[in-house]
Amino acid sequence: MTKSNILKVRIRKYHLKDSNFSLDVDLNIPSTGVTALFGPSGSGKTTLLRCIAGLEKNQQSELSLSNEFWQTNKISLPAHKRPIGYVFQEANLFPHLTAAENLQFAIKRADKSQSVISYSEVIRLMDIEEILPQYPSQLSGGERQRIAIARALLIRPKLLLMDEPLAALDDSLKKEILPYLEAICHSSKIPIIYVSHSLDEVIRLADHMVVLEKGRVVEQGETQFLLGKLGTFFSRHKDASVVITGIITEQSAQWGLSWLHFDNQDIIVKQGNEKIGDQLRLRIQSKDVSLSLSPQEDSSILNRLTVIIDDMIKDPKDPSMVMLRLLAGSTPILARVTALSTHNLALSKGQTVIAQIKSVALLR
Numbered sequence: 001m002t003k004s005n006i007l008k009v010r011i012r013k014y015h016l017k018d019s020n021f022s023l024d025v026d027l028n029i030p031s032t033g034v035t036a037l038f039g040p041s042g043s044g045k046t047t048l049l050r051c052i053a054g055l056e057k058n059q060q061s062e063l064s065l066s067n068e069f070w071q072t073n074k075i076s077l078p079a080h081k082r083p084i085g086y087v088f089q090e091a092n093l094f095p096h097l098t099a100a101e102n103l104q105f106a107i108k109r110a111d112k113s114q115s116v117i118s119y120s121e122v123i124r125l126m127d128i129e130e131i132l133p134q135y136p137s138q139l140s141g142g143e144r145q146r147i148a149i150a151r152a153l154l155i156r157p158k159l160l161l162m163d164e165p166l167a168a169l170d171d172s173l174k175k176e177i178l179p180y181l182e183a184i185c186h187s188s189k190i191p192i193i194y195v196s197h198s199l200d201e202v203i204r205l206a207d208h209m210v211v212l213e214k215g216r217v218v219e220q221g222e223t224q225f226l227l228g229k230l231g232t233f234f235s236r237h238k239d240a241s242v243v244i245t246g247i248i249t250e251q252s253a254q255w256g257l258s259w260l261h262f263d264n265q266d267i268i269v270k271q272g273n274e275k276i277g278d279q280l281r282l283r284i285q286s287k288d289v290s291l292s293l294s295p296q297e298d299s300s301i302l303n304r305l306t307v308i309i310d311d312m313i314k315d316p317k318d319p320s321m322v323m324l325r326l327l328a329g330s331t332p333i334l335a336r337v338t339a340l341s342t343h344n345l346a347l348s349k350g351q352t353v354i355a356q357i358k359s360v361a362l363l364r
């Protein structure tokens, strides 16, 4: 990341009107990929997005994208002049206009000098060709949100802000929309800041993460790195997980399985559409990892990795559980086991053990 090629967000002690809340952040956000903004309710995620969008007036902040300044103590580009697309929980479409007319409205606002993504590409990615003639009231919640995302892209923004875009949808609609979001996140060149309470969504979409608490940044870094750290917001999360990236090196049609190779190790996954040579990411949840001192050859679990215990921490909220950071080569894996098991097995840092992985989820 070169210094000029980033979104710089420096907000000094911004006190929200009629509130005790203050925001104080200093962030360098990569100008490619998805940065997830995570944190408890009331930690300031929406306020931070509103500051970036120019919806909160704050003379003491400094905002720039690739050396284009939107806010300094001398400059304050109004919200409507900032090259930003915004997607909220609710689609907020004009009810008296069809989906196509809603999109035309965005195209009129588009920054013609930007050529990030074409109209046909947006329609294809969001798969909305057939619903364009409909009015918002004739669309499902998921369809409306796909139009809202298309609209945000068609203004040709230099930055896309997404504030819990799936939160208002039920679980089945979330599942329906997530692949569209993945397509946008991975094929558009626009940096995206994505607010969510769902670790599941963040793991699927984000390359980088920022964690806010009480208006301050408490963690930031690459997704893969942060997820594998102990003592963080993520390692304390009930769905604490790591993400592993590897290459498919072997497949068995007879057993319907693929072998994913990473860091001199192999993980066996259920075979899907992937081919030998494909790069895939998979998620391993800490609760799906158990430990043994010797290889359990008589176990039905296929994935057994030789690992070294790098660190272990008692769960501060539940002292009967311990989170262990294991290293498979240099790749971290988290295991959540009972404190009694760590005592019975006399587990300690530096020890070599076998991690038995009960299940893995392929991400893409």
Ligand SMILES: Nc1ncnc2c1ncn2[C@@H]1O[C@H](COP(=O)(O)OP(=O)(O)OP(=O)(O)O)[C@@H](O)[C@H]1O
Binding pocket: 016, 017, 018, 019, 021, 039, 040, 041, 042, 043, 044, 045, 046, 047, 048
């Ligand atoms: N209009 C307002 N007036 C007064 N206080 C506000 C206002 N908007 C937000 N706040 C307060 O500012 C703080 C930060 O709110 P913000 O909405 O940015 O948090 P958040 O992390 O986005 O929360 P959530 O995850 O619940 O959406 C909270 O304490 C909230 O109560």
